[in-house]
Amino acid sequence: MENMRYQEFTIEGRNPVLEAFRAGKTIDKLFILDGCDDGPVKSITREAKKYDTIINYVDKERLDNMSETGKHQGVIAYAAAYEYAEVEDILNIAKEKGEDPFIFILDGIEDPHNLGAIIRSANLAGAHGVIIPKRRAAGLTSTVVKASAGAINYTPVAKVTNITRTIEELKEKGIWFMCADMAGEVMYKQNLTGPIGLVIGSEGEGVSRLVKEKCDFISSIPMKGDIDSLNASVAAGVMAFEIVRQRLNKQI
Structure with a gap:
């Protein structure tokens, strides 16, 4: 297998992150804007808890610094570059x-x-x-x-x-x-x-x-x-x- 097939990737925005969870992607870490708990964010946290994903509540400045697109909508996920075993x-x-x-x-x-x-x-x-x-x-x-x-x-x-x-x-x-x-x-x-x-x-x-x-x-x-x-x-x-x-x- 070629290592380059396994690229770490950042997923930004509410719908993309929610879809990543629902598609069964392995999410290593989830970052959510502190204090943000509207419907879409609640759906994301519910999915995250199903998979026992670590949720980090951070301030807007931290999210802005992490963001590559500038369109994070208060949610950024780090997806694993490789699947975990049991x-x-x-x-x-x-x-x-x-x-x-x-x-x-x-x-x-x-x-x-x-x-x-x-x-x-x-x-x-x-x-x-x-x-x-x-x-x-x-x-x-x-x-x-x-x-x-x-x-x-x-x-x-x-x-x-x-x-x-x-x-x-x-x-x-x-x-x-x-x-x-x-x-x-x-x-x-x-x-x-x-x-x-x-x-x-x-x-x-x-x-x-x-x-x-x-x-x-x-x-x-x-x-x-x-x-x-x-x-x-x-x-x-x-x-x-x-x-x-x-x-x-x-x-x-």
């Missing part, structure tokens, strides 16, 4: 391949270049998919698609409302979770074989406390040097390939 789709891929599930869970990665790079690393490490949250995180914009260097065509990305609940549900299916954190035990000392989820936190805050508490391992990368930490996408790649190494050793 968590079950990711598990089914592992099942079809006869492999233990290997999943990336991203707790609030906001930089689209980082998200794209992580999807690329996930693909190269043989992970079966990536799970991202709906709130306070990058969605599948065209920047992400390009940064993934084609990996998005092969590695499904699921978007969930609650990361902690998703981890709980996956743990019930026998998946163990390792959380990347500088204060954790060095990953080389841990058994990272079997069904596993690699949890990577946001660029600034790291993995949130609630998510960290759900993880089975707190894992760190041994580092030397004079700066604080690795970029999130680099850390994800380093940890993913330690999982790959341990899986290969187990097969020998």
Whole structure:
């Protein structure tokens, strides 16, 4: 598939946005003029709630700055550049391949270049998919698609409302979770074989406390040097390939 077929696009105006929802387009974010609640806007918000779309109420200046046409009518939607998968789709891929599930869970990665790079690393490490949250995180914009260097065509990305609940549900299916954190035990000392989820936190805050508490391992990368930490996408790649190494050793 050609990446250029998947272009992030902005939809402006009440009728176009309403039609996009009714046509089943994936809307990542919806922006509505604060205080505007007439009939057409109520119809739009009703559709948005059906799909659990995040609604942001903003002032006119913000909408004007976002607008490309100057005819937003108080409503702007960001449509995803790529379709999202379901968590079950990711598990089914592992099942079809006869492999233990290997999943990336991203707790609030906001930089689209980082998200794209992580999807690329996930693909190269043989992970079966990536799970991202709906709130306070990058969605599948065209920047992400390009940064993934084609990996998005092969590695499904699921978007969930609650990361902690998703981890709980996956743990019930026998998946163990390792959380990347500088204060954790060095990953080389841990058994990272079997069904596993690699949890990577946001660029600034790291993995949130609630998510960290759900993880089975707190894992760190041994580092030397004079700066604080690795970029999130680099850390994800380093940890993913330690999982790959341990899986290969187990097969020998």
